[in-house]
Amino acid sequence: MLLASWDLPRPSGVYWTPSPIFLHAEACPRFTAENEIPETVLANPLVSVRSYDAAEMCLYDLGQVCAGEEVSAPLMRALEDPRTRFVNIHTARPGCWLAGVERI
Numbered sequence: 001m002l003l004a005s006w007d008l009p010r011p012s013g014v015y016w017t018p019s020p021i022f023l024h025a026e027a028c029p030r031f032t033a034e035n036e037i038p039e040t041v042l043a044n045p046l047v048s049v050r051s052y053d054a055a056e057m058c059l060y061d062l063g064q065v066c067a068g069e070e071v072s073a074p075l076m077r078a079l080e081d082p083r084t085r086f087v088n089i090h091t092a093r094p095g096c097w098l099a100g101v102e103r104i
Helices: 072-080
Strands: 002-007 018-023 047-052 064-066 086-091 097-101
Touching (some): 072 086
Antiparallel strands (some): 047 064
């Protein structure tokens, strides 16, 4: 594997940030699923749930840091809020982007 930097497509503007990512030597499938949390999120000891509105502004009152295995409740709270356009989940300490989530 190789560690590189990736420019997250969202959010743009003041909340934009690059994120370290791991590149695998061989092709691997991209995780895309409905109503399922990726194992990379669940296995992390500490994640940050970050919600953004349609203008890509952070909804601070919906943000939460928790164990990856406990992410379901804060993620559902964010997705049930009508202001939320999308949610990014990061590792809480180094800030690596793990997953992007949006309503279907």
